[in-house]
């Protein structure tokens with residue numbers, strides 16, 4: 001802020017020097033011209049002074065009239081002036097001008113090269129960061145596009161999930177949670193689980209897996225003959241659910257991204273269908289919510305969420 005001088009670029013100094021030199025040359029040449037005119041007028045004056053006015057009429061030097069000697073000396077002076085300006089200075093000046101011009105051009109070229117390099121470096125950095133951003137965007141959009149296949153199950157402490165093609169318990173809050181989580185989504189199930197329902201559940205797209213090629217199901221229920229086709233039928237759903245039973249859970253464990261399990265705190269020894277063990281080196285618990293037993297719930301239970309590591 002205080003007295004901080006702006007740096008004067010080198011190029012301006014050199015250009016200034018060239019201009020000053022050109023001005024100096026013009027002045028020198030003008031002086032020669034004026035000298036010549038004054039010499040002519042002076043010579044005429046000297047001749048007239050001697051011949052017309054009779055000044056120094058008898059004065060002779062080495063046998064010559066004084067004004068002749070004066071004019072010759074003046075002429076010699078003028079010739080010296082002329083030679084100095086037009087020959088000596090001219091040669092020296094041209095070299096100097098050329099050198100200056102070359103130095104100037106070289107410096108400018110250096111500066112252009114430096115700017116070019118800086119520009120290219122900057123461009124490379126921008127390109128790198130653009131490529132980086134695009135990669136991140138692609139990864140993010142791929143992640144966004146990917147659906148989250150979720151297993152939903154209620155299992156006892158011993159992994160029991162059913163008996164005689166039915167559930168072993170009735171826990172209303174667990175059913176409510178099942179309804180709210182699966183509402184509006186595709187639900188994938190084995191043929192036996194499907195047949196354990198009195199009728200299809202509202203507001204969900206049912207996908208039933210069976211090996212029977214002529215299996216008949218109510219309108220709106222999608223019937224497929226393998227797990228791949230079931231997943232394909234649910235491909236537009238961001239979160240399709242695997243809802244059982246035992247056979248289908250087993251096959252879906254390696255495919256699923258998430259498990260929503262209701263752990264019922266009791267061991268059901270009479271069960272005939274079981275949920276597979278959850279390998280905690282693959283699955284990480286991310287949420288839990290305990291529910292105490294009460295009038296409506298014969299067993300206490302915990303809602304647990306697992307996500308693949």
Ligand SMILES: NC(=O)c1ccc[n+]([C@@H]2O[C@H](COP(=O)([O-])OP(=O)(O)OC[C@H]3O[C@@H](n4cnc5c(N)ncnc54)[C@H](OP(=O)(O)O)[C@@H]3O)[C@@H](O)[C@H]2O)c1
Pocket residue numbers: 152153154155160161162163164165166167189190191192193194196209210211212224225226227243244245246247248249251273
């Ligand atoms: N606690 C819970 O959260 C829960 C949830 C759901 C079910 N459950 C219980 O689980 C029990 C039913 O389970 P489950 O294991 O017996 O039967 P399931 O898994 O529901 O269905 C098995 C049937 O699915 C079909 N299937 C299985 N794998 C297949 C494949 N790869 N390709 C084509 N079709 C295939 C076969 O149908 P086909 O025989 O027609 O070929 C097979 O018989 C019931 O007790 C039910 O109440 C419990």
